[in-house]
Amino acid sequence: MKLRFLGKNSTPGDSPTLYASDQGSYVIQGWKVYANELLMQLDVPEGQTAIEVPTELFEHLTKDGHTSGELRKFVDPVVIVTAQGTCVLQGSEVHDPEALSQMRMPDYETCIEVPKSLIAALLEEDSGPDHSR
Helix, strand or coil: CEEEEECCCCCCCCCCEEEEEEEEEEEEEEEEECCCHHHHHCCCCEEEEEEEEEEHHHHHHHHHCCCCCCCCCCCCCEEEEEECEEEEEEEEECHHHHHHHHHCCCCCCEEEEEEEEHHHHCCCCCCCCCCCC
8 A cells, every 4th residue: 555645743752644545545643542531432343443643633634635624523433532632533453564664653653544535524514404405
């Protein structure tokens, strides 16, 4: 899988990063979820994992043609929004050697792959019911 770097939100020692893949997906690098209060709220299926990233990371989606990177919905793959301005996402953990070779990832981080359509849906405003009929 080939990755195209979209951006990162870094502070010393932290590096949540967003990539577009050549597979119609986004690869999101974030912090592994270790906090017990977060883990107890999750039901992570086999083959998936959960990561935590700042919501501002998605501002880099504008580099992939989206007009905004502001999350307007917090539904799948977002499973938790924290009071600290981060979100926990769940998805397939990336094991592809080619993809991983394109990344620099500390031990306390991992990455997931999420279909572009799921991330794009998070950017759309919920217009509510259609009463135009």
